[in-house]
Amino acid sequence: MAGSTFTLIEAIERQADSCAHIGSPLYAGLLTGLAGDYLSGGLTAELLEGVSDQPVHDAVPLRYLATAHRLALAGNAPDLAALYPSCGGSWHGGDLTDVFLSAVAVHRGEFVRGLQRNVQTNEVGRAAVLAAGFSTIADRTGLPLRTLELGGSAGLLSHWDRFGFSTGESSTGDPGSPLQFGPEWYERPAPHLHAAIRVVERASVDVTPIDVSTDEGRLSMLSFVWPDQLERFQRLDHAIAIARATDLTVAEADAGDWLGEQLTRPSDDGVATVVFHSIVWQYLPAATKDAVRSALSAAGERATGSAPLHWLRMEPATKEHADLRLTTWAGERDPVEQLLAHVGYHGAGVRWVG
Numbered sequence: 154m155a156g157s158t159f160t161l162i163e164a165i166e167r168q169a170d171s172c173a174h175i176g177s178p179l180y181a182g183l184l185t186g187l188a189g190d191y192l193s194g195g196l197t198a199e200l201l202e203g204v205s206d207q208p209v210h211d212a213v214p215l216r217y218l219a220t221a222h223r224l225a226l227a228g229n230a231p232d233l234a235a236l237y238p239s240c241g242g243s244w245h246g247g248d249l250t251d252v253f254l255s256a257v258a259v260h261r262g263e264f265v266r267g268l269q270r271n272v273q274t275n276e277v278g279r280a281a282v283l284a285a286g287f288s289t290i291a292d293r294t295g296l297p298l299r300t301l302e303l304g305g306s307a308g309l310l311s312h313w314d315r316f317g318f319s320t321g322e323s324s325t326g327d328p329g330s331p332l333q334f335g336p337e338w339y340e341r342p343a344p345h346l347h348a349a350i351r352v353v354e355r356a357s358v359d360v361t362p363i364d365v366s367t368d369e370g371r372l373s374m375l376s377f378v379w380p381d382q383l384e385r386f387q388r389l390d391h392a393i394a395i396a397r398a399t400d401l402t403v404a405e406a407d408a409g410d411w412l413g414e415q416l417t418r419p420s421d422d423g424v425a426t427v428v429f430h431s432i433v434w435q436y437l438p439a440a441t442k443d444a445v446r447s448a449l450s451a452a453g454e455r456a457t458g459s460a461p462l463h464w465l466r467m468e469p470a471t472k473e474h475a476d477l478r479l480t481t482w483a484g485e486r487d488p489v490e491q492l493l494a495h496v497g498y499h500g501a502g503v504r505w506v507g
């Protein structure tokens with residue numbers, strides 16, 4: 154059956170399955186209860202019916218859950234917050250459906266609005282593999298970096314060097330950062346992390362950026378994480394705090410147009426430019442992909458050994474893992490492409506092959 158022809162109940166059941174498989178028993182159980190409410194014509198049916206004719210593609214069940222999570226995080230659904238670990242509550246496996254539906258009944262208008270909001274995440278764990286990719290570039294060039302991020306969402310991964318990383322054998326980033334990625338992120342043999350990488354310029358773009366400097370943006374971003382995935386939630390919270398202490402604003406534009414403009418200005422001599430992205434390529438329209446490729450190849454022709462251009466990307470390879478790839482233009486005739494690592498979709502289990 155094609156994705157666009159799934160019914161709402163199938164969307165809810167598929168989401169419950171997927172939450173059960175990828176580590177959210179709380180949402181798996183809750184969605185099962187909400188499927189029952191939907192089938193009996195309850196509030197879930199009243200609110201979700203008609204929101205989208207592609208309920209799987211538009212992640213309608215997750216929009217519903219995120220709206221409740223946002224209310225709980227903001228202190229407006231205290232009974233739910235008392236059960237959500239992300240809000241300081243605790244959950245012992247009981248059925249949450251009635252508590253959830255009580256919040257829906259009280260905040261119906263907020264749910265109607267929340268169901269129109271796209272689910273948008275920014276997966277901070279991907280920094281572990283990206284830091285290893287940036288290390289490879291720093292090892293090879295010895296140059297400071299200008300980083301240009303495509304599809305940055307809230308731009309949190311553009312702050313990767315403000316997080317700390319250690320494989321146990323080498324480390325990079327900020328050892329004093331509240332956000333640390335330890336050896337458990339890297340399989341053996343681990344990549345070499347370059348100790349002293351300097352980012353001299355950074356910029357990020359997204360077609361619909363989330364501005365985490367506002368309370369609204371912060372809450373929105375946090376609400377899309379599942380409440381019982383506490384470590385992921387805390388990583389995101391730390392990254393948001395780090396981003397809020399800086400003045401990086403994610404530009405609102407199409408990645409292709411933006412990159413074309415950014416790369417018309419060549420990097421200073423003695424600076425390596427790195428265009429990077431993670432789990433973005435599949436979302437770009439064909440014209441944007443073409444624009445990105447042609448901006449890279451035009452800038453690549455001007456690149457030199459002392460002002461090289463790099464394209465670092467973590468993008469899907471199989472159902473289980475993504476690949477980190479690096480293409481380099483450094484003044485030779487042809488760019489050089491290399492597979493650096495396999496990695497889980499949320500950034501865990503970096504398997505270095507570079």
Ligand SMILES: C[S@@+](CC[C@H](N)C(=O)[O-])C[C@H]1O[C@@H](n2cnc3c(N)ncnc32)[C@H](O)[C@@H]1O
Nearest residue numbers: 274275276304306359360361407408431432436
């Ligand atoms: C799955 S998210 C990944 C976000 C982030 N890179 C990460 O790894 O967490 C994909 C992002 O691509 C952005 N996007 C989609 N089409 C785009 C376009 N044409 N130009 C810029 N960004 C786009 C979306 O808005 C979304 O934030």
